[in-house]
Amino acid sequence: MILEVAILNVKSGQEKQFEIDFATAGQFISSIKGYSKHSLRKCLEQTNKYILLVDWENLEDHTIGFRQSAEYLEWKKILHHYYDPFPTVEHYETIIENENKNNS
Template sequence: MILEVAILQVIKEKEAHFERDFAIASQFIESIPGYVSHSLRKCLEQENKYILLVDWKKLENHTVGFRESEAYLEWKKLLHHYYNPFPVVEHYEMVLENKR
């Protein structure tokens, strides 16, 4: 499993519109083979800062399957105009996991 992590700086005073459009855009990422789950979390210290966490079965499910899809074009259309600066996206693999 691969975790995609993106820190999203949303233009101030557009947070509510971003959250609304993100809920709509979720259908596009969920439609991609290899998608597992995602969550969007809002920063407590900086109200226009979010973190997007997406679990993928393989890296290529995101970098090829999603980014080269028609669904990604719809995702971009709904969301990319909210970011300043544009987010850096990184991918992580599990080293250790503890659950209670």
């Protein structure tokens, strides 16, 4: 499993509409082969800053399967005008993972 991490700086004042449009755009990324799940998280200290986390089966599912698809063109049309600057996107593999097993 590969984790895609993108830091999204949204133009100030456009956060609410971005969140609405992001919910709509989710259908395009989630339809791609190798997609597992994604989450969008909002920064508490900077209200126009978000982090996007996407789990992919492998790197190519994102870099080729998604980015070279018609679905990506729709994603781009809906979301890319919100960003300033354009997001930095990196990919990570898990080395160590722990979870609290005491939560009920």
